[in-house]
Structures are given as C-alpha cells and as structure tokens.
Amino acid sequence: MTQVCTWCAEPTDEPVSVAVEHVASGPGRVVYACPDCRRRHRLLPLDQHPADSWGEVRYETAEAEPR
C-alpha cells in the first residue's frame, strides 16, 4: 500500500499512520508518514496513541519522558 508522506510529500511503500485529520464532512482522513520522517520527527504511530487520543499528531518525547 503506497501512501504519500505528509511531511516530505514523497510516496512511501511503508506508510505509518500517525494521526487522523478531522474534516467537517465525513470520517477523518488518516495522516501518513514515511519511516524516515517518522523517526526524524519522533512521531508516535497511531496504534500507540493512548486510548483518549482523538487523532492529533503526537510525539514520542512528549509522552515518553518522565515528569
């Protein structure tokens, strides 16, 4: 499944879903990143979001760091 990476705008064969973009009409649109951009921006994959996430972009550091 090829998807266009939202960050570098290049097609990738290994898209990682990282967010859901909410639109006024219809269901949300899944936002994809390529593996390179996911690592570079430390994007949290959608399937690792906490249960109360509504689909916004999350970053690994923001949630992983102890307070």
Ligand SMILES: [Zn+2]
């Ligand atoms: Zn990319």
